[in-house]
Amino acid sequence: MSWTKVASLADIPQGTMKQVTIDDLDIALYHTAEGLFATSDVCTHASAFLTDGKLVGCIVECPKHGGKFDVKTGAAKAFPCVIPVETFAVETRGEEIWLDA
Secondary structure (H helix, E strand, O other): OOOOEEEEEEHOOOOEEEEEOOEEEEEEEEEEEOOEEEEEOEEOOOOEEEEHHHEEEEEOOOOOOEEEEEOOOOOOOEEOOOOOOOEEEEEEEEEEEEEEE
């Protein structure tokens, strides 16, 4: 894994999410009131992009069947999702957002 600049803070206002791609890996970047988080953008249940769903606090809802994940830990929080999504380290450097993926 290595650190890659993926966005700036202006690209992702608090309460929103954004898909970024690193080496063909689709990653969901979330800006919550608790900070920035990143997970795989692909739902472990239905192969849908989580960034096409809904973000409420630190919970993202898959658009396909309504399964939910905690963006901080990747844990599945609502059926039909039972397998967690992968998480990635995020850090800010000034106004830049960097991911370790």
